[in-house]
Amino acid sequence: MTINNPTVLLVDDEIDLCTLIQMGLKRVGIHCDIAHNVTDAKEKLTQYSYDACLTDLNLPDETGLALVKYVTENYTDLPIAVLSAYGNMEIAISALKAGAFDFISKPVNTDTLKNLFDKLFADKKNTTIANLSHIEDQLLIGQSDVMNKLRQALKKVAKTQAPVFIMGESGTGKEVAAKLIHLLSHRKDAPFIAINCGAIPSDLMESELFGYVKGSFTGATQNKIGLIQSADGGTLFLDEIAELPMNMQVKLLRAVQEKRIRPIGSDVEIPVDFRIVSATHQNIEKRIQEGEFRQDLFFRLHVIDIQLPPLRDRGSDILLLAIHFLEKICAEWHIEPKELTLSAKEWLMKQYYVGNIRELRNMIERAVTLSESHLISDANLKTIGHLKSFSQENLNQAPSLQSSNATQIQASQNSIDMQQVWQDGLETYLESIEKKILVETLNKTYWNRTQAAKKLNMSFRSLRYRLKKFGLDED
Ligand SMILES: Nc1ncnc2c1ncn2[C@@H]1O[C@H](COP(=O)(O)OP(=O)(O)OP(=O)(O)O)[C@@H](O)[C@H]1O
Structure with missing residues (x-):
């Protein structure tokens, strides 16, 4: 606990439950004031100063959701979390979208509550530190309206536990935004684990994400901790999420829902506390329509969305x-x-x-x-x-540029320079041709890698692998 003698406002109309929570919190050093409806809560908020607020969602006069909105608008420094009945996940997610810090499902126990308040108070302290250092100005350069709004949105989102879904073209700063969410959150001292779902070969994906136990398959000579578990206490950033293979989507959904993972070959599930941020440059809704991405997983990951401008x-x-x-x-x-x-x-x-x-x-x-x-x-x-960027003026003439490029590449393919082959060796020579083909195709698709992969009749993963190999992936 990072705040001395904290006081929280608990808003719930179940009198017995309030007394029980009050007693439990007292044992861990948290003083708890009680309100049984929204009117009473608003009254108390004007009279006293609280370190946090916890509200039920079903209240007799107004909804808990209305209270979340009221607190986020009028008491910007007061973190608010919600108590939700089991199975009321959609309303809990709406509360996160409205600015709630987190939610816990009933029935509640003191340990869960203590963890929640530890996070809330740590977050309050860190927000002050982060504001002083203006880390968002250092990491996110730009003074346009859209960037100022983005900075505000990221600061607000960082205070919550809600999953964030970042969309934007390649190179617009999705990873920078994810890192900033992490650094502005109470998780900033725990790991930020970034995974590029398009770069890990499908057959290694499960062991990379979930880890394995010794002896679970040939070559598993010792236990290995997966990347999800490495993010314990911190943030898991899943870049290029649209590239996640279907079988992994099912497993990830379970990990996100249950906050537990099971390494390959293990009988035991391990609890993992991670905040998930995902990103894609693809049209994810189209991927869902095409049956390539699970709607239920998208629903879980897409609680708050952030769009990065080109x-x-x-x-x-x-x-x-x-x-x-x-x-x-x-x-x-x-x-x-x-x-x-x-x-x-x-x-x-x-x-x-x-x-x-x-x-x-x-x-x-x-x-x-x-x-x-x-x-x-x-x-x-x-x-x-000139290699890959077309000026606005050139863009209109792009087709003619493309056809002249196409002619050049055809010429280079047709005339094999045998002297060069003997000098470089077959492997190197073929690689230089492969690289030329990749660059030409990428130029033709304005460096849209998905389209380039389609044109070359190869998977996105395989194209990325080749781009990496030739240093064309640029990161
Ligand atoms: N606002 C910004 N200010 C300063 N540097 C930035 C900003 N946004 C991005 N960058 C820099 O631009 C480069 C690309 O950013 P980043 O990797 O976050 O993009 P991305 O959208 O995740 O790309 P991809 O979709 O290819 O993974 C990085 O070197 C990053 O540091």
Whole structure:
């Protein structure tokens, strides 16, 4: 417990239950005031100062949900959690969406309540620390309206336990947003475990996520803790969640619902306390319609959604980010600071950025390498920009660009340079052709990897593997 002599307001119309909870909390050093309806609770809130509030959802005058909304709007520093009857999951989820910190199911016991309040009070303390350091400003560069709103939303979401679903194109900062939710929450000192569901081969997925016990299969020479268990006390970030194989979706649903996992080969279920944040750049609703993603899992993961805007819609944030990366890179590389010329700034503002912030960062990094003075010109940027970024103007002419590229690649495929084959060896030569095909296809699909995988008639997973192999995955 991080607050001395905390006082909580308990709102429930069951008199016996209130007395029982009051006695239980007294034993663990928490003073508990009681209100039996919403009117009474509002009255008490004006008269006394509380460290937390816990409300039932079914109350005689108004609903507990109405009280959650009232507290979140009028007492922004007061964390509120809800008590829900067993099986009332949908209302409990609505309470989380309305700003409740967490919910616990009845019947309640003192240990569960104590854990809940420990988290609530720790969160209150951490929020103050986080506000002082403005970690969200350091991690999330951008002053556009959309970014300011995003920062507010992330701060609000971080205070709750609700699962968060982040959507946005590749490179828009989904992982940064997930990390920020973690750092602004009471879980910040526990691990943040990020898993890219598209990067783990399907046959290894279960053992990676759930772990295994020694002897459960050939090669299991010792116990291995899975990634979910490694996130105990912290946050589990599942990136590219749409890529999770069906059999794993069932197992994940169970882990999210029960907060328990069973390692491969074990008879015992292990309780794990994790907050789940998932992300995808794909149209997940379409995946559900196509039968590729379970609706019930989506329902559990998608309690609060966050949408990250593409960089091209963020106006002058483009320059703020470019300057931020320029300063950072020069500092990291221990070189003299460099500046962007006016023409470089104008050029940057006109680009389309299929790869979003990641693409901008790479562009600046390569331009720093190429520039020979303290100035970065548009020429330094263009040299690398043409590879995959189409300017807004070029975008309209993209088909003709594509067909000329297509002709080039055809030419290079048709003429095999035998001297080169003998010089490099067959393996290296074939790899260079494979890389060319990947880049051409990605250019054609504006670096949309899902479309590129379709065009190449391969799975997304397999494309990602190849991109990684050739250093085209950029992270
Ligand atoms: N607002 C921001 N301010 C500063 N850097 C950012 C911001 N958003 C993203 N970045 C940087 O951009 C790069 C891409 O971000 P991130 O990996 O979070 O994107 P993503 O949406 O998760 O991408 P993917 O869908 O490919 O996994 C990282 O280097 C990250 O540090």
